[in-house]
Amino acid sequence: MDYFGIIKRAAKITWQAKYLWIFGLLAGFGGSSFNYNPSSSWQDNGSNSSSGEQAMNEIKNFLTDNWIWIVIVVLALLVIGLIFFVLSVIARGALVHCVDRIDGGKPTSFKDGFRIGAKKFLPMLASNLAMIFILLGTLVVLGVPVGLLFYYQMTLRAILLLLFALVIYIPLGFVVSFIAIWSWQYIVIKNMKVVESWRAGLLLFKNNLGASLIMWLLLFVVGLVTGIAFLIIVLVVAIPFVLLGVLAYAVVQWMGVAVVAAAGVMFLFLLSLLYGAVLSTFQSAVWTLMFREIEQKK
Numbered sequence: 179m180d181y182f183g184i185i186k187r188a189a190k191i192t193w194q195a196k197y198l199w200i201f202g203l204l205a206g207f208g209g210s211s212f213n214y215n216p217s218s219s220w221q222d223n224g225s226n227s228s229s230g231e232q233a234m235n236e237i238k239n240f241l242t243d244n245w246i247w248i249v250i251v252v253l254a255l256l257v258i259g260l261i262f263f264v265l266s267v268i269a270r271g272a273l274v275h276c277v278d279r280i281d282g283g284k285p286t287s288f289k290d291g292f293r294i295g296a297k298k299f300l301p302m303l304a305s306n307l308a309m310i311f312i313l314l315g316t317l318v319v320l321g322v323p324v325g326l327l328f329y330y331q332m333t334l335r336a337i338l339l340l341l342f343a344l345v346i347y348i349p350l351g352f353v354v355s356f357i358a359i360w361s362w363q364y365i366v367i368k369n370m371k372v373v374e375s376w377r378a379g380l381l382l383f384k385n386n387l388g389a390s391l392i393m394w395l396l397l398f399v400v401g402l403v404t405g406i407a408f409l410i411i412v413l414v415v416a417i418p419f420v421l422l423g424v425l426a427y428a429v430v431q432w433m434g435v436a437v438v439a440a441a442g443v444m445f446l447f448l449l450s451l452l453y454g455a456v457l458s459t460f461q462s463a464v465w466t467l468m469f470r471e472i473e474q475k476k
Contacts, residue, residue, distance in 0.1 A: 179389050179468070179471060179472075180471075181389075181392060181393055181396055182396075184393070184464060184467045184468055184471065185396065185400070185464060187281065187463075187467055188277075188460055188463035188464040188467055189460060191277055191280050191281065191463050191467075192456060192459045192460045192463055195276065195280060197287070197288040197291075198273060198276055198277070198291075198459045198463075199452070199455040199456055199459055200269075200288065200455070201269040201270075201272045201273045201276070201288075201291060201295075201459065202269070202273065202454075202455040202456065202457070202458035202459030202460075202462065203269075203451060203454065203455035203458070204262075204265045204266055204268070204269035205266050205269040205270050205273060205458050205462065206266070206454050206455070206458050207262040207263070207265065207266045264299070267295075267299055267302050267303050267306055268292065268295035268296050268299055268302075269295060270295070270302060270306075270362060270462070271294060271295035271297075271298040271299070271302045271362070271365070271366050272291035272292055272294060272295030273291070273459065273462040273463070273466070274362055274363055274366040274367065274462065274466050275290075275291055275294040275295065275298075275366050275367075276290070276291040277462065277463045277466040277467065278366070278367050278466055278470065281466075281467055281470060282470075294366065298365055298366050301365045301371065301372050301375070302362060302365055302366070304372040305358060305361045305362060305365060305372050305375065305376070306358070308358070308372070308376065309354055309355065309357075309358040312350075312354050313350075313351055313354060316346075316347060316350055317347065320343035320346060320347055321343065323339060324336055324339050324340045324343060327339060353383065356379075356383045356390055357376060357379040357380050357383055358379070359379075359465050360375075360378070360379035360382045360383060360469065361375040361376050361378075361379040362375075363379075363465070363466060363469040364378050364379060367466075367469070367470075367473075382469075382472065386472055389468070389472075393464065393465075393468055397461055397464060400460075401457065401461075404453075404457060408450075408453050411449075412446060412449070415445070415446065415449065416442065416446070419438055419439075419441070419442035419445075422438045423435050423438040423439060423442075426438045
């Protein structure tokens, strides 16, 4: 298999079809989390215990007085998280479809990719959920006994069982992830049903275990190199903001520094989103192109 040829083709497609970056960005939004930590300043009016009781009372009062807003915020975040999860599933299917069309010399577009991604949403969702349930279920089965042993202070047994659990979980996660990746290709490109796609994905993984491992290692190296390059870019980009911060402090002191820092953080955040979108698009393209080459050899 021409591994470097696949990587070059994936890089070319990623660079030329920049609309795929939107799908790459969305594909990375498979879930979201939110930690709400209300904070306020309390003064010490007595002993540590009284301060702790006062803090707890203030938290309880805050939750009681604002429970409606808290519920609204939580529901809104759940809805937003659900929307991004749906878009991520659609985006994965869209990436597979568009890369397959482009490599085959067929016309495609963002609209076409989104249409196919939405059309394949249910089977892609089922395949994603199957992967999540398998990994989470295994994590619970292996993790609960370890947690109980630590809880009952059986440290040595807990550590040994933890090592044993990792020996099982890491290879299982690797295998299941690969089967899911091939399943997505079969669902979108070959129009297979979910169960059929997992069977075919398992068979493809077994028959191409060495090739899959080699490509995974190559992608790991590419990710490592590009990650280092991205960090260097971040450091270079940060220099002007540091200089602006010093200048702002000389003019308007800390208020100017805060404005420059906020602008710098926002710029670096957007830059990181762009990097993640491009890398996600490239990685997806690699697996689709590898799938096409395996299927063509059949």
